[in-house]
Amino acid sequence: MSLEQKRILNTVIPGPKSAELQKRRSAAVSSGVGTMLPAFIEQAHGAILKDVDGNQLIDLGTGIGVVTIGHTNEGVVDAVQKQVAAFTHTLFTVTPYEKYVRAAELLIKHSPGSFAKKAAFFNSGAEAVENAVKIARRATGRHEIAVFDHAYHGRTSLTMAMNFKAHPYATGFGPLPGSVNHAPMSYPFRDPEGLTGEQAAARAITYLEKRVGATQLAALFIEPIQGEAGFIVPAPGFLRTLGAWCKENGIVMVADEVQSGMARTGKWFASQWEEGFEPDLVTVAKGIAGGMPLSGVVGRAEIMDAAHAGGLGGTFGGSPTALAAAVAVMEQFEQGNWLNRATEIGELISTRLNDMKTKFPVIGEVRGVGAMQAVEFIEPGTLNPNQAVSDAMLKHCHSNGVVLLNAGTYSNVIRMLPPLSISDELLHDALDVFEQGLASLS
Ligand SMILES: *Cc1c(COP(=O)(O)O)cnc(C)c1O
Numbered sequence: 001m002s003l004e005q006k007r008i009l010n011t012v013i014p015g016p017k018s019a020e021l022q023k024r025r026s027a028a029v030s031s032g033v034g035t036m037l038p039a040f041i042e043q044a045h046g047a048i049l050k051d052v053d054g055n056q057l058i059d060l061g062t063g064i065g066v067v068t069i070g071h072t073n074e075g076v077v078d079a080v081q082k083q084v085a086a087f088t089h090t091l092f093t094v095t096p097y098e099k100y101v102r103a104a105e106l107l108i109k110h111s112p113g114s115f116a117k118k119a120a121f122f123n124s125g126a127e128a129v130e131n132a133v134k135i136a137r138r139a140t141g142r143h144e145i146a147v148f149d150h151a152y153h154g155r156t157s158l159t160m161a162m163n164f165k166a167h168p169y170a171t172g173f174g175p176l177p178g179s180v181n182h183a184p185m186s187y188p189f190r191d192p193e194g195l196t197g198e199q200a201a202a203r204a205i206t207y208l209e210k211r212v213g214a215t216q217l218a219a220l221f222i223e224p225i226q227g228e229a230g231f232i233v234p235a236p237g238f239l240r241t242l243g244a245w246c247k248e249n250g251i252v253m254v255a256d257e258v259q260s261g262m263a264r265t266g267k268w269f270a271s272q273w274e275e276g277f278e279p280d281l282v283t284v285a286k287g288i289a290g291g292m293p294l295s296g297v298v299g300r301a302e303i304m305d306a307a308h309a310g311g312l313g314g315t316f317g318g319s320p321t322a323l324a325a326a327v328a329v330m331e332q333f334e335q336g337n338w339l340n341r342a343t344e345i346g347e348l349i350s351t352r353l354n355d356m357k358t359k360f361p362v363i364g365e366v367r368g369v370g371a372m373q374a375v376e377f378i379e380p381g382t383l384n385p386n387q388a389v390s391d392a393m394l395k396h397c398h399s400n401g402v403v404l405l406n407a408g409t410y411s412n413v414i415r416m417l418p419p420l421s422i423s424d425e426l427l428h429d430a431l432d433v434f435e436q437g438l439a440s441l442s
Contacts, residue, residue: 003045005426007401008056014039015053036405037398044071047422049403058430060416061405065227065259065372068287068329069338070421075328076290083324092121092318093310099323106330107298110268112255113278118304121296121318125258125285126154128295129221131312132281133158135297136219136252139306144216146208146251148185150409152228153221153256162221164229165409181212185226186234189365189376190383197237205245214249224270224277227259230413231374233367239277246280252303255279258295259372262287263333263420266343266370273369290329294322341420342370348424349373349416352431360438362389374407374415385410389441396437402430 014022014037022038039051047070049057062068069076083099092100104119111117122128133145145162147153153162155169161176163169170176184207186200208217224239226232246253260270261284271279281299288294297304332338350373353366364378364386377386377393390412397404407413418427 003043003048003050003056005046005048005423006056007048007058007426007429008054009401010054010056013037013051013053013055013057013399013401015051015055017052021052036394037403039398046070046072047419047426055401057401057403058422058426059403060418060430061403062417062419063291064286064405065264065417066286067291067419068262068264068371068417069290069332070419071291073290073328073332073421075332076292076325079324079328080292080321083321086320088321089316089319091315093313097320097323099320099327100318103296103318103323103326103330104298106327106334107284107296110330110334111282111298112269112271113280113300115278116301117298118301119296119298120304120312121294121323122314123293123295123316123319124154125256125283125295126156126159127314127317128258128283128285128297129153129162129256130156130158132221132254132256132283132297133219134311135281135303135307136254138308138311139252139303140218140250142216142218143179144181144212145179145218146181146183146212146220148183148204148222148226150185150187150226150229150232151182151221151223151256152226181208181217183207185229185232186238187232188235189232189367191235195235197235197239198241200235201238201241201245204242214245214251217249217251219252219254219281220246221254221256223256223258223260224274225260225265225369225372227415228407230376230408231368231372231415233369236274239271239274243277243279252281253279254281254283254299256283258283258285262329263338263342264370264372264417266339266346268333268339270369270372288329289322289325292319292322292325294319294326338420345418345420345422345427346370346373348427349418349431352428352435356435356438360442362386362438362442368415371418371420372415374413376408377412377414385412387411390414392441393434393437396440397430397433400433400436402433404434 285295361380
């Protein structure tokens with residue numbers, strides 16, 4: 001069902017009906033499951049969320065970069081409806097179906113690396129990361145894995161240990177699994193000025209060689225653009241240098257593209273922006289299936305085949321309905337103008353935000369690639385994180401009908417992950433609200 005692509009403020013946000021529902025929610029739902037903006041949604045289309053009080057919000061969050069293709073995209077809705085009516089479950093490892101194979105073929109075709117590849121499907125991003133760990137350990141016969149500062153990989157027991165931030169992800173949930181080693185990231189805004197990607201990679205490599213030993217490492221996990229960290233884009237050369245070191249030392253290089261992948265940055269995968277960088281494995285989830293729960297691991301055939309039959313899988317992994325959606329999404333990315341649109345959206349947002357940076361000294365940096373753009377707030381004239389501004393900006397935007405997300409190790413970043421179906425007009429409207437917020441703060 002379509003919705004007028006327009007921001008409408010009908011009541012305060014959240015309105016009275018949402019407030020009633022929030023009371024029921026508080027009584028029935030675990031407080032461990034948080035809510036950022038308690039406006040209950042009853043319908044969505046394109047870039048608009050309509051809440052139960054009749055407010056229409058501009059969605060620059062897309063459920064954390066999931067509905068990249070836009071809410072209720074017709075091709076996706078149609079594919080899901082047809083699949084649900086045909087069959088919903090057999091379990092691919094019991095009796096298979098074509099959509100699983102077709103989705104694997106599409107991922108193989110568009111993921112980085114010119115070598116022979118294979119794929120496997122799961123339910124969530126964290127599950128894909130866990131499976132990549134299993135596969136890499138089986139392929140190398142080694143135990144240790146490495147991750148980067150500021151990284152986020154999920155909320156399961158193993159991925160909790162792979163995250164940089166203990167709070168809120170791991171507080172009180174230990175003991176955490178061992179054999180997870182954290183290495184220094186390239187964070188150009190906060191690294192010493194002039195540190196190149198190669199130098200930042202050398203710093204990480206020295207650290208890992210001393211702390212762990214290259215021969216002990218099964219895999220190195222990196223988000224080519226860090227998501228929850230606030231869209232940290234490593235300096236050019238960082239990924240390529242790490243990739244070469246992994247190759248020399250028999251370490252499986254895994255790009256966690258759960259947030260940065262699937263057309264988000266204007267290429268199928270963010271890894272493809274760094275020349276000469278070919279990760280052995282790539283994890284995908286979020287944007288792959290237009291909102292249906294699906295994740296996958298794709299990469300070098302000989303590594304993917306290292307796991308024994310029965311070693312990978314799960315009851316719901318690679319559900320036919322989610323895969324039907326994924327095929328519909330990927331076929332549209334292949335045929336349509338989606339990738340270019342991500343680049344155009346990135347240019348529009350970064351032009352507007354960089355203009356705001358000249359007027360508002362609380363903006364320390366505007367960064368990102370394609371439709372993945374963020375603002376890091378600081379105390380003017382310093383590098384000190386300014387969470388107060390970030391919090392106030394979120395509040396301002398949410399009350400004015402623009403859904404944005406916070407991020408960052410210091411919670412001082414606001415990130416934008418709009419659907420690629422958003423119009424320029426709607427983007428400008430959302431950015432006007434953002435700019436008014438900055439003006440009202442200063
Ligand atoms: C969201 C995310 C995950 C975890 O995905 P879930 O589907 O929430 O389990 C893993 N890695 C990255 C980079 C993510 O952004």
